[in-house]
Amino acid sequence: MSILVLAEHNNEILKEATKKAITAASKIGDPVHVLVAGTDCANAANDAASTEGVEKVLHAENSQYKNMLSEPISELLIDLMSEYDYLVSAATTNGKNILPRVAAKLDVSQISEIISVINGKTFQRPIYAGNAIATVESSTDKNVITIRTTAFETAKESKSTAEISSIGIEKNPGLSEFIEEKVSGGERPELTSAGTIVSGGRGMQSGDNFKLLESVADKLGAAVGASRAAVDAGFVPNEYQVGQTGKVVAPELYIAVGISGAIQHLAGMKDSKVIVAINKDDEAPIFEVADYGLVADLFDAVPDLDKELEKIQK
Amino acid sequence: MKILVPVKRVVDYNVKIRVDKETNAVDLNNVKMSINPFDEIAVEEAIRIKEGGKCDEIVVVSLGPEQSKETIRNALAMGADRGIHVKTEHSPEPLLVAKVLAKIIEKESFDLIILGKQSIDDDCNQTGQMLSALLDCSIGTYASKIEIENDSFVVTREIDGGLQTIKLAKPAVLTTDLRLNEPRYASLPNIMKAKQKTIDEVDPADLQIEMQPKVVTKKVEEPPARIGGGKVDSIEDLVDKLKNVSGVI
Numbered sequence: 001m002s003i004l005v006l007a008e009h010n011n012e013i014l015k016e017a018t019k020k021a022i023t024a025a026s027k028i029g030d031p032v033h034v035l036v037a038g039t040d041c042a043n044a045a046n047d048a049a050s051t052e053g054v055e056k057v058l059h060a061e062n063s064q065y066k067n068m069l070s071e072p073i074s075e076l077l078i079d080l081m082s083e084y085d086y087l088v089s090a091a092t093t094n095g096k097n098i099l100p101r102v103a104a105k106l107d108v109s110q111i112s113e114i115i116s117v118i119n120g121k122t123f124q125r126p127i128y129a130g131n132a133i134a135t136v137e138s139s140t141d142k143n144v145i146t147i148r149t150t151a152f153e154t155a156k157e158s159k160s161t162a163e164i165s166s167i168g169i170e171k172n173p174g175l176s177e178f179i180e181e182k183v184s185g186g187e188r189p190e191l192t193s194a195g196t197i198v199s200g201g202r203g204m205q206s207g208d209n210f211k212l213l214e215s216v217a218d219k220l221g222a223a224v225g226a227s228r229a230a231v232d233a234g235f236v237p238n239e240y241q242v243g244q245t246g247k248v249v250a251p252e253l254y255i256a257v258g259i260s261g262a263i264q265h266l267a268g269m270k271d272s273k274v275i276v277a278i279n280k281d282d283e284a285p286i287f288e289v290a291d292y293g294l295v296a297d298l299f300d301a302v303p304d305l306d307k308e309l310e311k312i313q314k
Numbered sequence: 315m316k317i318l319v320p321v322k323r324v325v326d327y328n329v330k331i332r333v334d335k336e337t338n339a340v341d342l343n344n345v346k347m348s349i350n351p352f353d354e355i356a357v358e359e360a361i362r363i364k365e366g367g368k369c370d371e372i373v374v375v376s377l378g379p380e381q382s383k384e385t386i387r388n389a390l391a392m393g394a395d396r397g398i399h400v401k402t403e404h405s406p407e408p409l410l411v412a413k414v415l416a417k418i419i420e421k422e423s424f425d426l427i428i429l430g431k432q433s434i435d436d437d438c439n440q441t442g443q444m445l446s447a448l449l450d451c452s453i454g455t456y457a458s459k460i461e462i463e464n465d466s467f468v469v470t471r472e473i474d475g476g477l478q479t480i481k482l483a484k485p486a487v488l489t490t491d492l493r494l495n496e497p498r499y500a501s502l503p504n505i506m507k508a509k510q511k512t513i514d515e516v517d518p519a520d521l522q523i524e525m526q527p528k529v530v531t532k533k534v535e536e537p538p539a540r541i542g543g544g545k546v547d548s549i550e551d552l553v554d555k556l557k558n559v560s561g562v563i
């Protein structure tokens with residue numbers, strides 16, 4: 001049961017999401033191989049080779065893989081899949097974009113965003129915004145699977161180093177061209193791997209008011225997230241959106257400020273370990289999932305929280 | 315230019331579904347159904363392209379039971395020109411939907427196919443990508459902006475880190491994200507007009523596609539319930555609990 005994992009990386013190291021996909025792959029079977037494709041990504045290939053569970057790394061160095069465009073990467077994967085039974089990736093925007101294209105070419109279904117591996121053919125996955133869990137069974141020999149990162153641990157560093165083999169396949173379908181990327185990045189931890197998240201909703205009223213949350217986030221080493229309403233209103237960029245159709249997160253601590261708790265928002269955060277809600281409406285549905293709810297005006301409560309955190313830091 | 319927009323009838327986004335413990339399935343009895351919100355955004359985008367003078371005809375297609383016609387009518391009332399209804403008992407899995415769409419596209423060619431990025435019932439997020447594979451054409455998922463050039467599309471995509479802009483060769487398959495547009499409401503006169511628009515019926519058996527699913531659902535369960543509802547009186551109380559009870563700060 002050989003498994004190929006599609007890696008995402010920043011040329012230096014693998015994304016944490018990929019290390020979670022490696023854990024999921026190891027639960028399906030072995031050997032697990034990892035494809036690291038890109039330009040100047042030898043260090044990322046090394047990182048993959050020293051990750052627990054990885055038996056071999058395929059390193060494809062080519063300018064056409066630089067921006068993970070679907071057409072060239074799926075062409076490469078389709079070629080490689082003649083040797084593998086499973087293709088696995090994290091359900092990141094890249095994984096979700098690329099894997100179904102490969103699946104269709106292999107004439108198999110994709111099993112999206114699994115949260116558990118029951119056996120090599122049977123998996124569990126959330127449907128209806130996580131309000132139901134489906135157990136699904138595949139009938140094909142080859143399988144293409146994306147994994148929900150919140151459901152799997154990050155694979156650890158391994159003591160041994162796996163073999164790295166350079167591969168080169170020159171097939172660019174030439175259908176797409178990269179123009180530019182606007183990535184805000186910054187100093188703050190990434191939403192999907194942060195231990196603490198402070199999220200704001202429509203109740204924040206403006207992008208400027210998000211500074212209140214940023215100040216709290218700085219004290220907690222937290223990422224900042226948002227509801228769809230806050231993104232649609234232009235308070236914060238799209239990559240902040242948590243929810244069914246945004247990012248799915250499960251930090252140790254999630255603080256929801258001025259967020260009502262719509263089904264679609266809950267879908268993205270209800271597996272957090274501890275949930276705090278600050279909302280002035282005591283009937284807001286967010287309180288139903290909150291461990292600690294505070295009914296208050298956020299413009300009083302958030303500055304108070306900031307001060308209180310400053311006190312305990314000293 | 316001709317645009318195809320596939321639309322799906324799904325449980326309305328405001329409905330909190332229930333799992334029926336006897337049948338091991340989601341209870342869909344007397345539940346409000348609507349057009350999948352992302353597909354509605356796709357219909358709206360096609361109409362805006364047409365209003366901009368860059369499209370001659372918008373065709374909407376839906377796979378599903380008889381009631382899927384209502385979903386098609388809904389898109390026709392917004393401004394699409396004609397419909398195709400592929401009659402199936404349930405909505406088939408994404409690969410099969412993609413195969414049916416590819417057959418339809420084989421019969422009459424389209425320059426652009428716009429789909430929703432995911433349907434809010436099965437949350438699969440696959441059909442557009444699969445269709446692009448079957449058509450061997452370019453794919454632009456999670457679009458938040460679409461610009462049309464002579465023989466290409468410039469598409470801005472919502473990705474994990476921010477926004478990415480790519481240029482895609484024609485024909486292309488695009489999938490919509492939330493920020494692409496805000497769909498219009500159909501006006502009463504347009505709802506009346508839509509009743510006169512044609513909806514062609516297609517029998518999947520005539521398309522020579524093996525409609526057997528490759529993945530089957532064995533059972534559906536409720537997720538473990540989260541026990542919430544706890545309240546604190548003040549920020550001091552909150553910080554104290556986070557520090558000393560939960561140990562998360």
Ligand SMILES: Cc1cc2nc3c(=O)[nH]c(=O)nc-3n(C[C@H](O)[C@H](O)[C@H](O)COP(=O)(O)OP(=O)(O)OC[C@H]3O[C@@H](n4cnc5c(N)ncnc54)[C@H](O)[C@@H]3O)c2cc1C
Pocket residue numbers: 200201202203204226227228229230241242243244245246247257258259260261262263264265268278279280281284296297298299327351352434
């Ligand atoms: C197809 C589709 C996909 C979607 N995907 C997502 C998704 O991925 N993520 C997502 O979040 N949503 C998503 N939504 C939107 C979702 O349905 C809700 O509309 C959205 O989550 C609401 O955001 P909100 O809670 O910030 O705003 P609202 O519902 O307007 O809530 C604002 C809250 O702020 C509180 N408030 C206001 N002022 C104050 C104050 N001064 N102090 C304290 N509290 C205050 C109010 O009491 C209220 O509870 C989706 C919707 C659709 C149709």
